[in-house]
Amino acid sequence: MKTNIIGSSAAITSVLSLVSKVASNDVTVLITGESGTGKEMVAETILQQSPRKGRPFLKMNCAAIPSELLESQMFGHERGAFTGAVSRQEGCFERADTGALFLDEIGDMAMMTQTKLLRVLQEQEFERIGGNETIHVDVRIMAATNKNLLEEIKRGRFREDLYYRLNVVEIHIPPLRERMDDLPELVENFVREFNVKYNKPGLALSAQALQTLLNYAWPGNIRELRNVIERSIVLSRSMLIEPDDFPEKIRQPSIMPGENNDSERILTLDEMECMYVKKVLEYAGGNKLKAARLLNIDPKTLRTKLG
Numbered sequence: 001m002k003t004n005i006i007g008s009s010a011a012i013t014s015v016l017s018l019v020s021k022v023a024s025n026d027v028t029v030l031i032t033g034e035s036g037t038g039k040e041m042v043a044e045t046i047l048q049q050s051p052r053k054g055r056p057f058l059k060m061n062c063a064a065i066p067s068e069l070l071e072s073q074m075f076g077h078e079r080g081a082f083t084g085a086v087s088r089q090e091g092c093f094e095r096a097d098t099g100a101l102f103l104d105e106i107g108d109m110a111m112m113t114q115t116k117l118l119r120v121l122q123e124q125e126f127e128r129i130g131g132n133e134t135i136h137v138d139v140r141i142m143a144a145t146n147k148n149l150l151e152e153i154k155r156g157r158f159r160e161d162l163y164y165r166l167n168v169v170e171i172h173i174p175p176l177r178e179r180m181d182d183l184p185e186l187v188e189n190f191v192r193e194f195n196v197k198y199n200k201p202g203l204a205l206s207a208q209a210l211q212t213l214l215n216y217a218w219p220g221n222i223r224e225l226r227n228v229i230e231r232s233i234v235l236s237r238s239m240l241i242e243p244d245d246f247p248e249k250i251r252q253p254s255i256m257p258g259e260n261n262d263s264e265r266i267l268t269l270d271e272m273e274c275m276y277v278k279k280v281l282e283y284a285g286g287n288k289l290k291a292a293r294l295l296n297i298d299p300k301t302l303r304t305k306l307g
C-alpha cells in the first residue's frame with residue numbers, strides 16, 4: 001500500500017487501514033482532527049488509492065472565502081448572474097466531475113450554503129447560480145474539519161442532516177501528543193527531507209534534542225513539528241542539532257493539563273516546586289551547593305525539597 005503518511009503507532013495504523021477500506025468505494029468520508037494532524041494528507045491518500053486516481057481532484061477551503069463567493073466557486077454561475085459575472089463560469093462540482101472534491105473546514109460553511117450542498121450530496125445535481133439548467137455530476141466528496149460538528153449542531157450552526165450525509169465514515173486523526181511513538185520516525189523523515197532540500201547532508205539531532213521534542217505537547221501537531229525541524233536545520237551552524245536550536249516555547253516544560261501527554265491534571269504546588277528544584281539541580285550540573293545558592297535556600301532545605 002503506497003502512502004506518504006508516516007507513523008506506525010496503533011492510532012495511525014488504524015487510520016491507514018480505514019483509509020484503504022474507504023478508498024475502493026465512493027463512500028463519503030469526514031476527516032476530523034486538530035489543526036496540522038494530516039487531514040488533507042489523508043484525503044489525498046484516499047484518492048491515490050481509489051479508482052478515481054488521476055481524475056480531477058479539487059480542494060475548497062470553506063472558511064477562507066465569503067459565502068456568496070464560495071457558492072459561486074462551488075456551483076459556478078451564468079453570465080450576468082450578479083454584478084461582475086461577465087461570463088459563465090463552471091464551479092468546482094463541474095470541474096471535479098468523475099473525480100473528487102475535498103471540502104476543507106466544512107464546519108465553517110454558512111447554513112445557506114450547507115443547504116445547497118446537501119442537495120448536491122443527495123441528488124448529485126445542481127444549477128449554476130443564475131441558471132435553470134440542472135447539471136448532473138459524479139463527484140466523490142471528502143470533507144474535513146477541526147471543529148466538533150456535534151457541538152456545532154447543538155449550537156445551531158451546522159445542519160444535522162448534512163452531518164449524517166457527510167459522516168458516512170468518519171476518519172479521526174488523533175493529535176500528535178496522543179501518539180508520541182510516531183515522533184522519532186516523523187523527525188527522522190523530516191530531517192532527511194530537509195537535509196536534501198537545504199543541502200546539509202549528515203545533519204542530525206542530538207539525543208537531548210529528540211528528548212526535548214518528546215517533552216513538548218505539539219498543539220500545532222505534525223505541521224508544527226515539521227516547521228520546527230525545518231527551522232532548526234536552516235539555522236543550525238554545526239552538524240548536530242541541540243535543544244538550544246529550538247524555539248524557546250519548545251524547550252519549556254509543560255505544566256498545565258493537556259499541554260503534555262503525561263500530565264492530565266494540574267500539578268500541586270509541591271510537585272511543581274520539586275520539578276523546578278530538579279531542573280535547577282540539572283542546570284547546576286548536579287552540584288547541590290550551587291543549586292541551593294541559585295535557589296537562594298540553604299543546602300539542607302534543598303535536600304528536604306528533593307524528598
Ligand SMILES: Nc1ncnc2c1ncn2[C@@H]1O[C@H](COP(=O)(O)OP(=O)(O)OP(=O)(O)O)[C@@H](O)[C@H]1O
Nearest residue numbers: 004005006007034035036037038039040041222223
Ligand atoms: N503522518 C504524517 N506523515 C508525514 N507528514 C505528515 C503527516 N501528517 C501530516 N503531515 C504533514 O504535516 C503538514 C500538515 O498536514 P495537513 O495539511 O494534511 O494537515 P491538516 O490536518 O489538513 O491541517 P489544518 O487543519 O491546519 O488544515 C503537511 O506538511 C503534511 O505533509
Ligand SMILES: [Mg+2]
Nearest residue numbers: 039040104144
Ligand atoms: Mg488542512
